[in-house]
Amino acid sequence: MPVLSKNQIKFVTSLKQKKFREEQQLFIAEGVKMVKELLQSTIQVKQIYATSEFLRTTKIDSDIERFEIKENELERISALYTPNEVVAVCQIPEKTFEAKKVSGQLTLVLDEIKDPGNMGTIIRIADWFGIQTILCSLQTTDLFNPKVVQATMGSIARVDLYYMDLPIFFNQQKAENPLPVYGALLEGENLYSRSLSKNGFIVIGNESNGISESLLPYITDKISIPSFSHFKTTAGEAESLNAGIATAVICSEFRRKSSL
Amino acid sequence: MPVLSKNQIKFVTSLKQKKFREEQQLFIAEGVKMVKELLQSTIQVKQIYATSEFLRTTKIDSDIERFEIKENELERISALYTPNEVVAVCQIPEKTFEAKKVSGQLTLVLDEIKDPGNMGTIIRIADWFGIQTILCSLQTTDLFNPKVVQATMGSIARVDLYYMDLPIFFNQQKAENPLPVYGALLEGENLYSRSLSKNGFIVIGNESNGISESLLPYITDKISIPSFSHFKTTAGEAESLNAGIATAVICSEFRRKSSL
Numbered sequence: 001m002p003v004l005s006k007n008q009i010k011f012v013t014s015l016k017q018k019k020f021r022e023e024q025q026l027f028i029a030e031g032v033k034m035v036k037e038l039l040q041s042t043i044q045v046k047q048i049y050a051t052s053e054f055l056r057t058t059k060i061d062s063d064i065e066r067f068e069i070k071e072n073e074l075e076r077i078s079a080l081y082t083p084n085e086v087v088a089v090c091q092i093p094e095k096t097f098e099a100k101k102v103s104g105q106l107t108l109v110l111d112e113i114k115d116p117g118n119m120g121t122i123i124r125i126a127d128w129f130g131i132q133t134i135l136c137s138l139q140t141t142d143l144f145n146p147k148v149v150q151a152t153m154g155s156i157a158r159v160d161l162y163y164m165d166l167p168i169f170f171n172q173q174k175a176e177n178p179l180p181v182y183g184a185l186l187e188g189e190n191l192y193s194r195s196l197s198k199n200g201f202i203v204i205g206n207e208s209n210g211i212s213e214s215l216l217p218y219i220t221d222k223i224s225i226p227s228f229s230h231f232k233t234t235a236g237e238a239e240s241l242n243a244g245i246a247t248a249v250i251c252s253e254f255r256r257k258s259s260l
Numbered sequence: 261m262p263v264l265s266k267n268q269i270k271f272v273t274s275l276k277q278k279k280f281r282e283e284q285q286l287f288i289a290e291g292v293k294m295v296k297e298l299l300q301s302t303i304q305v306k307q308i309y310a311t312s313e314f315l316r317t318t319k320i321d322s323d324i325e326r327f328e329i330k331e332n333e334l335e336r337i338s339a340l341y342t343p344n345e346v347v348a349v350c351q352i353p354e355k356t357f358e359a360k361k362v363s364g365q366l367t368l369v370l371d372e373i374k375d376p377g378n379m380g381t382i383i384r385i386a387d388w389f390g391i392q393t394i395l396c397s398l399q400t401t402d403l404f405n406p407k408v409v410q411a412t413m414g415s416i417a418r419v420d421l422y423y424m425d426l427p428i429f430f431n432q433q434k435a436e437n438p439l440p441v442y443g444a445l446l447e448g449e450n451l452y453s454r455s456l457s458k459n460g461f462i463v464i465g466n467e468s469n470g471i472s473e474s475l476l477p478y479i480t481d482k483i484s485i486p487s488f489s490h491f492k493t494t495a496g497e498a499e500s501l502n503a504g505i506a507t508a509v510i511c512s513e514f515r516r517k518s519s520l
Contacts, residue, residue, distance in 0.1 A: 117377075121502065121505065124501070124502070124505075125501070125505060127489055127491070128485075128487050128488070128489055128501055129489075130487075130488030130489050158489070158490070158491045192516040192519065225512070226515075226519070227389075227390075228389045228390030228515050228519075229387055229388055229389075229390050230392065230418070231387070231418045241384065241385070241388055241508070242381065244504075244505065245381065245384075245385060245504065245508045248505045248508050248509050249508050249509060249512045252485070252512060253516070255486075255488050256452040256513070259452065259488075
């Protein structure tokens with residue numbers, strides 16, 4: 001088995017940067033559970049850098065380049081705080097968005113989600129609640145950021161994300177194929193008591209600023225998650241749930257109602 | 261205003277460790293929003309280390325010691341990656357658990373939640389859904405770990421946590437005042453379609469291992485969050501929602517049903 005060269009280390013670590021991921025159309029995924037799952041998914045794994053233990057115990061297609069490396073070499077290429085046996089270099093899947101992918105479906109729309117952990121969690125939630133497509137504003141964190149990849153816990157292979165200019169998309173969507181566009185807003189209607197459609201868009205706003213001004217005109221249905229708190233916070237300022245938590249509660253209620 | 265001495269730096273940073281927090285019965289909280297909220301809460305703030313800007317613009321009771329410090333000094337005492345104007349040293353509140361605190365209520369029970377971020381998120385969820393009391397196993401992450409404090413976003417002042425030997429507690433509770441004990445388990449009943457009580461306990465298991473063997477005998481009602489995923493994961497292994505997300509979905513459904 002070949003030994004890891006300086007150029008290889010440089011190549012793999014360069015993929016932590018969006019610029020190089022876009023240039024190469026490659027991303028990295030790590031850890032035993034994650035990589036085993038990707039090997040069985042539609043994601044194309046190109047290279048495996050792993051300990052002898054992983055290589056010995058994992059079925060790997062013969063067209064995947066493999067490199068047996070030591071723990072200390074793994075540390076040099078890993079993007080994780082505690083590397084775990086394997087780093088895989090994978091192809092970024094080529095996907096083209098078509099309007100029919102969202103027409104009869106419930107679709108999540110991420111409006112500037114910035115935190116990679118939140119982003120990964122939201123993709124996992126989409127997977128759990130059977131939401132196949134997520135549309136992201138151009139300012140939303142890159143799906144192939146290693147922290148997002150890891151936080152998806154494998155859901156990255158099962159949910160399709162598209163980055164686009166959202167106001168342009170909604171403008172077109174409104175003209176051609178109007179579907180309800182739900183947005184969580186403070187003044188929204190109680191999520192529990194109002195009816196919810198089986199298809200349409202659920203817009204999740206930025207962690208600090210909520211839904212952008214430029215998207216507000218496209219929200220057709222304002223919803224809110226009722227608080228049962230016994231307290232008012234300082235200066236009447238509203239508490240909030242984080243973006244991932246709000247997404248989970250909203251998706252859960254949509255699916256509960258649609259399963260009645 | 262006094263200047264920060266080496267001993268003070270040592271004192272404040274020592275509070276990142278549980279041992280010293282217990283010795284001193286003090287903890288640290290940081291950042292403008294958090295500290296302003298604590299100043300207006302029942303939490304007793306003892307010392308404020310802050311920039312001149314914060315001290316100038318914030319109402320601080322005269323019995324709180326205050327130290328004006330520079331940004332670089334703030335970095336030396338902060339537990340955060342990006343410190344934000346102020347570090348406060350606060351008293352750990354003295355609270356004694358009494359059974360009546362949970363008798364007519366919905367109470368969360370954390371069985372070895374380890375991740376400080378999850379822990380903080382769960383406290384925030386409890387606050388939102390009006391759950392006043394959380395019981396924690398002795399192995400659950402310390403509430404006053406600075407990462408937990410920050411992740412609660414102020415909810416730390418509004419929710420009461422008690423650490424205890426949970427099997428002993430449930431054994432006693434079962435004998436004296438039986439209430440339903442809900443646990444999220446794979447084989448549980450669909451959360452949406454079954455009835456849910458207005459009081460009782462919701463047990464949230466460890467991130468990797470779920471609910472402990474020693475608590476399973478006390479679970480009276482097994483529940484599960486239905487998955488709507490279009491996919492099966494590798495080797496039939498169940499996907500999962502993370503502990504915080506599962507807590508949010510469960511609490512939401514309890515409160516929705518109780519508000520009908």
